Amino acid sequence: MNLFIRGVLLLATAAGSCLLTPAAFAEKNIAGVWAGTYGEDWPDRFPGPELGDYGGLPINDADRMRALTWNASLIALPEYQCRVHPSDYANSFADIRIWEERDPITEKLIALHLQHFAWQTRRTIWMDGREHPPEYAQHTSMGFSTGQWDGQVLTIHTTHLKEGWLRRNGAARSDMATVTEHFIRHGDVLTWTVVVNDPLYLEEPFIRNRDYRYSVDNQVANYPCDSVVEMVRAPGYIPHHLPGTNEDVKIFAETHGIPYKAAMGGAATMYPEYVKVIRSLPVPAPR
Amino acid sequence: MQSLSVSKFCKRGLLLTLTMLLAGTSYAQQRDFSKVKIEALRVRDNIYMLVGEGGNITVQIGSDGVLIVDTQYAELSDKILARIRELSKGPIRYIIDTHHHGDHTGGNAKLRAAGMTVSGGNVGGDISDAGAGAQIIAHENALLHMTAPPAAGQPAIPSAALPTLTYFTPKKDLWFNGEGIRIIHQPNAHTDGDSIVYFRQSDVISAGDVYVTKTYPFIDVPNGGSIQGIIAAANNIIDLIIPVYGQDGGTLVIPGHGRLSDIGDVINYREMLTIIRDRIQDMIKKGMTLEQVKAAKPTRDYDPRWGTDTGFWTTTQFIEAVYKNLSTAQGK
Numbered sequence A: 001m002n003l004f005i006r007g008v009l010l011l012a013t014a015a016g017s018c019l020l021t022p023a024a025f026a027e028k029n030i031a032g033v034w035a036g037t038y039g040e041d042w043p044d045r046f047p048g049p050e051l052g053d054y055g056g057l058p059i060n061d062a063d064r065m066r067a068l069t070w071n072a073s074l075i076a077l078p079e080y081q082c083r084v085h086p087s088d089y090a091n092s093f094a095d096i097r098i099w100e101e102r103d104p105i106t107e108k109l110i111a112l113h114l115q116h117f118a119w120q121t122r123r124t125i126w127m128d129g130r131e132h133p134p135e136y137a138q139h140t141s142m143g144f145s146t147g148q149w150d151g152q153v154l155t156i157h158t159t160h161l162k163e164g165w166l167r168r169n170g171a172a173r174s175d176m177a178t179v180t181e182h183f184i185r186h187g188d189v190l191t192w193t194v195v196v197n198d199p200l201y202l203e204e205p206f207i208r209n210r211d212y213r214y215s216v217d218n219q220v221a222n223y224p225c226d227s228v229v230e231m232v233r234a235p236g237y238i239p240h241h242l243p244g245t246n247e248d249v250k251i252f253a254e255t256h257g258i259p260y261k262a263a264m265g266g267a268a269t270m271y272p273e274y275v276k277v278i279r280s281l282p283v284p285a286p287r
Numbered sequence B: 001m002q003s004l005s006v007s008k009f010c011k012r013g014l015l016l017t018l019t020m021l022l023a024g025t026s027y028a029q030q031r032d033f034s035k036v037k038i039e040a041l042r043v044r045d046n047i048y049m050l051v052g053e054g055g056n057i058t059v060q061i062g063s064d065g066v067l068i069v070d071t072q073y074a075e076l077s078d079k080i081l082a083r084i085r086e087l088s089k090g091p092i093r094y095i096i097d098t099h100h101h102g103d104h105t106g107g108n109a110k111l112r113a114a115g116m117t118v119s120g121g122n123v124g125g126d127i128s129d130a131g132a133g134a135q136i137i138a139h140e141n142a143l144l145h146m147t148a149p150p151a152a153g154q155p156a157i158p159s160a161a162l163p164t165l166t167y168f169t170p171k172k173d174l175w176f177n178g179e180g181i182r183i184i185h186q187p188n189a190h191t192d193g194d195s196i197v198y199f200r201q202s203d204v205i206s207a208g209d210v211y212v213t214k215t216y217p218f219i220d221v222p223n224g225g226s227i228q229g230i231i232a233a234a235n236n237i238i239d240l241i242i243p244v245y246g247q248d249g250g251t252l253v254i255p256g257h258g259r260l261s262d263i264g265d266v267i268n269y270r271e272m273l274t275i276i277r278d279r280i281q282d283m284i285k286k287g288m289t290l291e292q293v294k295a296a297k298p299t300r301d302y303d304p305r306w307g308t309d310t311g312f313w314t315t316t317q318f319i320e321a322v323y324k325n326l327s328t329a330q331g332k
Ligand SMILES: [Zn+2]
Pocket: B019, B020, B054, B055, B101, B103, B104, B209, B256, B257
């Protein structure tokens, strides 16, 4: 075979393989069903956090007061019963489904859609470069999200969130918070990092990681919720504790032998060096 | 939003709060309106929220014409009208004032003049010339405040800006553009003449200043406002709301100031106000003086979100108003 014919054949083979194999992009494909893994922060997730445990949360004094005056009976009120977990918290629970919305002609990625098992919430991550709405537009539990691929990392910026929670034991996250997320796929493992920036209630950004495993056999189940009146209360009644009156917030520290101060959170409690401080603090008498 | 824009947002909130009490005329003297843009946000179907300076405006459009709730400042009327004309060429037939404050009624005269009332039957008697302009509906107490002798140095409100149709009953109903519209009085809330406007088919509530999203609500105590009334109004709004599964969406609420809301925002507002009310009430029961209550900082946890130390309506003034309300026999 002369060189010319050999060259033509090589080109033809190359062109053929281009047609047969998917085009390679910098961005990863993260579509599919992903099963949650629970090695991290287990007690915080399905069992649920204990009242009075705010350690590791970079909350400020105002948010601590929100937490210490919070009364869990609040979520028995009908209008609170089916409140969904906000998008910066929902990823702690069970499986998720991610699917792509692409322009049928250009194949350009318009949006990623994500459904949580928890509360069956769906969110959209706009990938088409659109702007965030003005501040006077509605805030939602999922917020308004835009994303872009930075190399192999999907980075998402979310605004327009309603007030939510950092931990479901009274530590509030304000509706002025913004959230930055990173999705990183390593083969069949997906790491989802959430960075909560709350200028009103946090001393420093709060960072949380969740890991998922690609699931071939599972689907995401539904999650029905119906609000019902569970007990008759006076109209307009809101359960809460007057400041300084909730003795139950001490149970966590006393049960686990943790200094009260350490259980109250703050940016310092996020760092490994805080162990030294804990050792210098008085431990409450066991309950 | 980054923290920078949050602070910008808070400052803007402050400025808007400042406008809440000031009559349109006196505020207008201090403010350059030339840079204010009137932006329209589609709320649902034929309902829009106009945002500029002063209270949010609700616009409902349809084959019968245009109905608007609140009118911001007179200086903005041309821009407001231009924006409304982009949404509908139909006649402005009704203006509803949620209450008497100048940041909600300043544009009454000009916007009324741009509209028309269809006359006949018992409609003819309340205006001299049926073609003169749109009907302005308000609670009777709003009209009483607008016709009260003005504060020293302030001009009287011209008769062309006054409500032409008032009600003193708990509610007033209207059918316009294919839907029932219920105007519901909220007694002694932000003032004593507050109305919320419920668009039943569109499922939108225009709340006026009984519901705001930027600062602690301004309680106009001299004009009959009270914390108990504001909380009652928030509860009334919640009663009207039917949320979608998950408490996101469903009935939408246009606040007097701030962002478009749904039940989640309104229940947070109600929760905040109820908790602060309960705390201050408890302190009054314990015999604490106003100074002691202020020193105890009963709003400390909500202040980063709702409070401010500067401007017209500070956290301190809010606490003072709540204390004053709750110290009266009626307030208890
Ligand atoms: Zn106002």
